Amino acid sequence: MRKLLFESLFRRPFTETAPSPDDAALSELAAAVGRAARRRLGRSLSIREVDAGSCNGCELEIHALNNAYYDVERFGLRFVASPRHADVLMVTGPVTKNMREALERTYHATPNPKWVVAVGDCARDGGCFAGSYAIVGGVAEVIPVDLHIPGCPPNPMTMLQGLLALLERVDAVAS
């Protein structure tokens, strides 16, 4: 283990430069964030991830955000274990009827101010599962959505862009 740790000290870090937040995402957020929020949040966001019916593809790429390449913690973005600790709910999947109540409850358990980011094509309108007897549809059918990140699944860079846009917005509105 010592060898590995030692090597890591000298190896170039994997982490890559951050993408610039994308404009569409920025404008989608414009109305969402207030001055009070900035004071409450500082420069960080705690994220609670909720799978509301995903195929798990979106989760795989959300996981990737934590790897050494994307390393989201350097931006103050943190995945937390409880909605009680969260500023942001990141929701995936066409909300299934069997998950609807759990999603609502998680939303209500998240303290204000809070934002909802819907991740993936399913989360917008049910994606290719639209029309099934077993799904509700997009996340916005169940709880208010502030930002949607498209893709099936969106790649980690796109997600990072969206989240940075969210952070920047929080900052800009505040100052």
Added chain:
Amino acid sequence: MPSLIDLIQEGRKVEQHGPWPRAVVDASAWRFAAGELAQGNWSLLGLWGEPATVHMAILDARTADVAVVSLDCPDRAFPSVGRQHPPALRLERTVNDLFGLAAEGLPDTRPWLDHVRWGVRFPLGDRIDALPKATPYRFLPAEGDGLHQIAVGPVHAGIIEPGHFRFTASGETVVRLEQRLGYVHKGIEGLMTGAGYERAVQLAGRVSGDSTVAYSYAFSRAVEAALQLTVPDRAVWLRALLAELERLANHLGDIGAVCNDASFTLMHAHCSVLRESVLRASNSAFGHRLLRDIIVPGGVSRDIDEQGPETIQATLDNIRLRFPDLIELYDNTASLQDRTVDTGMLKPAMAQQYAAGGYVGRAAGRSFDARRTLAYAPYDSLRFEVPVLNEGDVNARVWIRIREVEQSLSLIDQILERLPDGPLGTHAGHIREAREGMAIVEGFRGDVLVWLRLRDGRIERCHLRDPSWFQWPLLEAVIENNIVADFPLCNKSFNCSYSGQDL
């Protein structure tokens, strides 16, 4: 002992079903098959319904024969297989949920996927109005001095799919775990019905995100079996390349994740980097990090990028350089071994009984691997080993993954070296009359089974069976007598799919 072929010959053989036979049998033959399963002579590969029929796919492991037996049930009932052979239990509960066909004698008749929230009962059978309100789910009782219950989920603490776990514990020790799944039921088989091939393969590729290659592969091969299509060589080989890349990425991710659940984050960090390198190579070679929507009926929808082979080769070289250190680290870290050795032990007899696929089965003495046992092309002409261990603990499941990473590296080498030129696909035409096909593909988690009936260029019925169906119940079994804190380790070492089983 009668063979599977004898059973098929007793029934009415269905024409236009490939590549394995299907026969419609009577109730006594159905019961006989259930008995053979219960005695361990055959293995259950799947059990699914249609509005007035039930089907059962069976493997005779000694001869590698596969067959489907079907029973018409005009009275909306059939003799329960689960009564004698527990692996069928959840499948029969599901057949009732979706089609309203009752398994007579089934000891557990609680709904499984149906949480009474769909607004309709028997959505794929004779739809009727839902019950007026959801009744609470009756968890199995566990009584005794000093027992307490811990309820977890459906929303868990990490970034993970939703499901509910009900632990009954005595102090730290788990005496019983009961799972309740179905939260991510999306009604995929319902959406399949009436879909064209293009839409259907897209849906198949979204049954379980981490197995998108395996599902589109199995689905496409089932369509091709039904239509008796011959896929051009280049596509056959590219498919295997995609499948091995998927296996490699998932195993690398899992090895790290299991260690992470033992609080050994260093392994996780390094394995995640290797996993990411595979996803990036996949992206540059095929245009999608998870390799989605590339395998389609008839062939593949896109070729490997011109630089692709080189990019993939460079990634393999890097993994070969870095991975041995990680194996050594895993093997030599006492605190890690302390958590994984002897934890969550699966007995070989149970792995056999449930016909557990993938690393779960192969870590507990069951050597089945569809690539080898059923030897589909191009695996029939590739050199590889199927690693098998007998310990059945978390450690063995990690080691099987490690060995399979090595095998996949070698398989990808061979495929890149021998990748033939030629067209990427043939047209999957519209044939008027009904045709049925089936396929079993080895996904990273185990064998994925797809059975379907086509008519006039559309899907009339498609059933997709995830390996997790036969692995989830085993997770309930192995956690017994382990401490609550070891559950994440056991769970991760199984890494069952929620979406794949909920569908």
